[in-house]
Amino acid sequence: MKLSSSVFASLCLFIELLGIALFLRGFFPIPVKSSLTSKGQLSDLPAEPLAGSSPNSSKVPLPLFKRVVIMLIDAFREDFIFGPNGKRFMPYTRHVVERGSSHSFIAKAKAPTVTMPRIKALTTGSIPGFIDVVMNLNSPALQEDNLIWQAKNTGKRIIFYGDDTWTRLFPKHFVEFDGTTSFFVSDYTEVDNNVTRHLDSTLKRDDWEVLILHYLGLDHIGHISGPHSSLIGPKLLEMDDIIKKIHASLISRESEGTLPNLLVLCGDHGMSETGSHGGSSEPEISTPLVLISPAFERKVGLEQPAVVEQVDLTPTLALALALPIPQNSVGRLIPAVFEETSLREQLRYLHINGHQLSSLLRDSNPNFHKGCIGASGSDT
Template identity: 25%
Template sequence: MRQRVRLRNSDPCSSHSPACPGRPVSPSVQRRLRARRLRLQNPDPPPPPRLGRPLPTMAGRPRPQPQQHSPSASTRRRERWLVVLGVALHAVYMLSIFDIYFKSPIVHGMAPVPPRLSAPPAKRLVLLVADGLRADKFYEPDGRGRYRAPFLRGVIQEKGRWGVSHARPPTESRPGHVSIIAGFYEDPSAVTKGWKANPVEFDSVFNQSRHTISFGSPDIVPIFCSSLPHSTWGTYPHEYEDFATGPLILQFIFFLGHVFFTLLEALIADASFLDHWSFDQFQGLLNRSFDDVKLRQLLLQDKLVIFLHLLGCDTNGHAHRPYSDIYLNNVKVVDQIAESVYNLMESYFKDNQTAYVFTADHGMSDKGSHGDGHPSNTDTPLVVWGAGVRSPKFLTYTEKPDDGFRFVDDHKHDTPTPQDWALEGFERVDVNQADSSSNVYTCGFAMPDEFCGELTYSLFEIKQGQTVAADEVEAVLANTKQILNQFLRKSVLNQIEDLISAKDYETALKHSEELRDGSCWSSLFPNI
C-alpha cells in the first residue's frame, strides 16, 4: 500500500500532481504552493527563551537574555500618564468647589448699627414657624370650597399683610430658620455637621432681644438658644419625632419590630400633637407667671421674642405626602394654634404692642421631600400683623399687578396669584426669606450683625407726620450701613491677604491693627 502511494505521488503526470504541465492546477493547490514557498524563503524565528531561565552555552556560562521591547510599551506608558493627569485634574476641580462654595460667608468684627427709631411701635415679637408648610396648601381652599386657615385669612383681610416668602436651596429646616432668625443664608460649611450644629457662631434676632422664649423641636431650638443666657426654652424628646404617634401601644410595637412599626406609623400616625405640645408649654409658662413674680416681670419687659416651632406639617408631609388628609388637617391645626396664641397674648398683655409673624422655613414636594429649589419647596406663606404693621391695602382694578415675570429680588411676586386663593384684591408683598428678620424693626431691635437682607418697610405702618417719616428713613439708612459694613470688612480682609501674598508684611500688619482697632475705614477708603 505504501509503495503504491509513493509511486503514485512520484509520478509527474499523475492527476494529483501539480508538476504536470499539461493539467490545470486548482486555486486551492496554488494557495498551498504559494504558502510553502513563503515559508521556505522566510523561515520562522526560533521561539524566545523563557524568562528566568538562562540559556546554556558551551562554556557553561549563562548567555545574557535580550530585553523584551514590546511595541505597545510606550503607548501603555502614555495611557498611564493620562490616567494620572486626569485623576489629578478632577481632584483639583473637586477641591476648588469646596474652596469656593463651602467657605463660611460669615464675617465677624463689624461694629453693630444701633436702631434709629424714636419710639418703637411694638414691645414684643411673636414668631410662629410652621415647618414644612407649602404656600399653596395654606392659601387654597379645600374640596368643599372652605379655606383651611380661616383665622389667618381673616387677619389678611382685616388686620395685616400677606405674601409669599421665597426660600433658597438647600430648603432644609436649619437653613430656613437661620434665614428667618439671623437674616443671612446658611453657612455652606454647616453641611459637614449635617445641618445640626453651628460650625461658625453667628448673631441672631434672639441675641439682640432682651429675653427669648422658645419651644419646639430639639433639632431647631437649641441651635439658637443653647448658648443664649437670656432665654427660656424647652424641647420635646427626640423620640416624639421618630414615633410621631400618641398611643403607647405603638411604642410597644416598636420594640417588637422596627419594620412593622414603621409601616404602621405610615398608615395611622399624626404628628400634629407636636404643635400642640409647643403651644401647651407656652400657655403653661404664662399661667405660671401669675404665681411667679420674677417670671411676670421678665414677660412684661420690652424687646421680648416668643418663638414657637411647629413641626407637625413637616413630619406629616414626610410620612403621608402634602396632599394627604393628615397633612391638610395639620394646616388647620396650625391656624388654630395661631389663633390661640393671639388670643392668649392679647388677653395677657392688653396693650396692643405685640407684633406677629407667621411663616414657614420651607415647603414640601409632592413626593414628601424637600431640599431642592422647586417652587413647592421654596414658596412659603407669610402673614404679618399687629403693632407697627400696616393694615391691608385694597387694590382697585387698575392697581392690580399684571402678573408678568419679575425677579424675586425685586420683592414682587414672581408667579401669578392663583384665582382660587381669592386674594387678588389685597396687596401681596413677597420677600426673600432672609428679609424676614427685618420684622424686628417694629420692636426697635438692632439688626443681627450678619443680616444681609433688605428692610421690608412696605410691611410696616407709616402714619402721616414728620416723625414717622424720619423713622422710616433712619431705619433704611441703618440697614444700608450694616450691609456696607460687611462689604467693607470683606474688602479690607482681601486687601490684607493680597499684601501677605506680595510679602508686604509691614503694610499688612498695619492694616490688620487698624482693622482690629476699627480705624481702618478712613485710611483704606478715603472716598467713603
C-alpha cells in the same frame, strides 16, 4: 501628533481634580461674613446724615411693638395658605390675610432647606451653606451675632417651646423653654401638643416680651405621606385654631397708650411633592410670611403676596424691636412694616440697614474700599 498614555492620563487626572475643585467651591461657597468677633451694639449705629438746617440725630429708633410672638410651622408651604385650599384648611388665617390688619409675603429660603440652617438664617440674616446639613444632626451653640442674643442682651425675656434645635443653638437665652425632638417623624400629634399645652397659661402672663413656637407635626406628616396626604388638612386646621387663639389673646391684651403687639407666622422651609425637603425646588424654598398687628392697615381683599427673601425678616424684626441688626445679616428691610411711621423715620431705618450692609461688604471684602477709591478718585 499623538499623546502618550502617561500624558493623556495626567491630563484626565488634572481635569478631574479641577472638576472636583469647582464642585466643592460651588457646594461649599465662602459665605459673606464679618471678621469681627464682637456682637453689634446700639452705640455702633450711625448718626443721621446732615440734611439742610435740621440737626442730625444719633438716637436709637424707638421700638414699634411691645410683644412679639413668632410661630414657625416646620415645612410650611406658601400654597397651604395662599393656594386654593387655604380657605378650607386655614379659614381664620386666610380671613386675616384678606381682611385683617396684616402683611403677607412669600419668603424665599435658600438651599439647603433643612431646619437648622434655616433657623440660623432667620436669626442671623446670613445664608448658611451645605456643611450645615451635617451639623444639623448635632447643632452646636450659635456664636454668630443673632437676633436672640441681641434681644436677651437688651433685657427682653424670651420663652421658647418646640423643636429642641433652638435650645441647642441658644442654650442660655430663654427664661423658659420646653424642647421636643424632631427625629421621631412618625409622631405628628404629641410633638405639637407638647407646644400647645403651654399656650393658655403663657399668653396670660406678663413676664415675657418674645415668645417663639416651633411646630413639627406638619413636617412629619410630609415625610410620612407627602403634601397631599389626608392628614395635611386636619393638621392645618389645628394650626389655624392655634393662630386664632394667639391672635385673640394679643388683641385682648392691647391697651390704649401702649405699643401694639406683633404675631409673625412663618415656615423654615417648604416640602417637595414627595414630602421631602433639603433641595431648591420651588415648593421647598417658598414659605409664607404673615405679619399680623393692629399697627397695620386693615386689608380690603386678597392681594398677591409680595416676594421677599427669608433673611429679610432679620433686619426687619431687629429694627422693629429697637435692636442692632446682626452683623452678618444680608437681609433688607421689609418696607411695609414701617409704612405707618413718619417719612424721616422710614429713611432712618433704611439708613441703618444700608450702613450695616455696607459695613459687612467692606469688612468681608478687603478690596471693596480700594475699588471704590479707584473708581471715584476719592475715598468719599
